[in-house]
Amino acid sequence: MTDIKTIDDAEVAGKRVLVRVDFNVPLDGDTVTDDTRIRAALPTIQKLVDGGAHVVLMSHLGRPAGEGFEEKFSLRPAAARLAELLGRDVAFAADTVGEDARAKVAALADGDVLLLENLRFDKREKKNDPAFCEELAALGDLYVNDAFGTAHRAHASTAGVAAYLPSYAGYLMEREVATLTGMLDEPRRPFVAILGGSKVSDKIKVIDALLEKADTLIIGGGMCFTFLAAQGKSVGTSLMEADWVERAGDMMKKAADRGVSLLLPVDVVCADAFANDANLATVSVDEIPDDMMGLDIGPETAELYAEAIGMAKSVFWNGPMGVFEMPSFEAGTRAVAEAVAANEEADTIIGGGDSVAAVNQFDLADKMTFISTGGGASMELVQGEALPGVEALR
Structure with a gap:
């Protein structure tokens, strides 16, 4: 990872930081039944909060059709669980790049956290559609990828958006790659x-x-x-x-x-x-x-x-x-x-x-x-x- 910048290299105070996390967690109705992946992202989120960033989180959940909102694949329960784990409010946008997302990003203050609705409600996510990448990039000043679990997918939020913003690895991404390659190489x-x-x-x-x-x-x-x-x-x-x-x-x-x-x-x-x-x-x-x-x-x-x-x-x-x-x-x-x-x-x-x-x-x-x-x-x-x-x- 020596040729990749991490969030320790970024100046985040007062900046909108768009973070790809992996909140693809199992749900039972409105309850997250295993929060391992949310917990794994906490060090990166906390670092950005403490640094005074306007933290804009994005993730997918499950395999929706890509034709719009589907209740059973909503990330709202993940936002609620994240708020409990962080011990602070987490705002939630009812869409990904629409009016609600733009308004809620604009309303963020230093150290605030917002989670966007499921990326895969928009079929352009999986297609790595350039227009969707630009709309996502418009929500941030910097991009951080902390979703190792989806790093093998060339989707808009995991790869495409990095072409439009200064990009960094989060702590989870850095640790996963370093640990796995380190063991395999030596x-x-x-x-x-x-x-x-x-x-x-x-x-x-x-x-x-x-x-x-x-x-x-x-x-x-x-x-x-x-x-x-x-x-x-x-x-x-x-x-x-x-x-x-x-x-x-x-x-x-x-x-x-x-x-x-x-x-x-x-x-x-x-x-x-x-x-x-x-x-x-x-x-x-x-x-x-x-x-x-x-x-x-x-x-x-x-x-x-x-x-x-x-x-x-x-x-x-x-x-x-x-x-x-x-x-x-x-x-x-x-x-x-x-x-x-x-x-x-x-x-x-x-x-x-x-x-x-x-x-x-x-x-x-x-x-x-x-x-x-x-x-x-x-x-x-x-x-x-x-x-x-x-x-x-x-």
């Missing part, structure tokens, strides 16, 4: 990477990238069955991508050639249906019944994985080991989460997505060195791809 070794999730096809570039960097690569989740099939094993009715079996075999060979220890399950928890109350069987990966599907790693595998994690000095984890949302299939993911949490010698990074939900579910978040707020963005960074939201700040 990890303390042994470096153990843990990948889960359902599909090999979704993680192919990540696996390739990590095979260049890691000492041990642990594979779990639905994607492991494509690797097991590449070893010639029968996987029953488990999720398996036949088109990717050969590629999985190639990756196992690449791991062997590079001296990377690639760990696959030795036993799995199988079920006769995708349901918490299905009939279960814990079997060796050589004995998966033809009429059953694997939905979690087994206890022997969990022990094997925990042992490898325990010896690590750096750990990167993205993706669960099984269907942890169902109690019957949470044990594998819980065991891995507990092993990562127990290794106090290691730098432990949770790379966004379902892994974050898992460490929160098992109440282990405070035992991790760093939890990324961006699943897609962190994966693209691991793959070595440029992030539009970061590049726009250079």
Whole structure:
């Protein structure tokens, strides 16, 4: 990030500072059910408030149609939660670049905070429409991007607007990029990477990238069955991508050639249906019944994985080991989460997505060195791809 200015480089007193935050939070009616992302933005917001800026926050929430206001995707509950966390009033604009937004921006005094309505109520946001970028830019004197979770999207508020205003990285953006790239470029070794999730096809570039960097690569989740099939094993009715079996075999060979220890399950928890109350069987990966599907790693595998994690000095984890949302299939993911949490010698990074939900579910978040707020963005960074939201700040 040496070629990117941060908010510490900006003179903000009396200036309108347009800040892209990631308030894409889960809601239950008018209540924010998980405020992690709002909390993550607090250091940047507080710095601007203390500096006497007129703080104009903008974010998206969910996937509205882009044809105007939709009640269930309104950011109003996020504004209310932010006000509680900041301990001060947060104004709310009923639109993004319309009359209400312009009037409320004009009314701000030094240290005041305003949140604009959902950016994606305007379809021009996702199209990175130049006219929309200009209308957003007209609301600020400076632009700050603190939304790492959307840095892999080239949208108006994440990339386009940076061309119209002096631009800076917020503290969250700076920390995310520095932490992730730092670990990948110069990890303390042994470096153990843990990948889960359902599909090999979704993680192919990540696996390739990590095979260049890691000492041990642990594979779990639905994607492991494509690797097991590449070893010639029968996987029953488990999720398996036949088109990717050969590629999985190639990756196992690449791991062997590079001296990377690639760990696959030795036993799995199988079920006769995708349901918490299905009939279960814990079997060796050589004995998966033809009429059953694997939905979690087994206890022997969990022990094997925990042992490898325990010896690590750096750990990167993205993706669960099984269907942890169902109690019957949470044990594998819980065991891995507990092993990562127990290794106090290691730098432990949770790379966004379902892994974050898992460490929160098992109440282990405070035992991790760093939890990324961006699943897609962190994966693209691991793959070595440029992030539009970061590049726009250079």
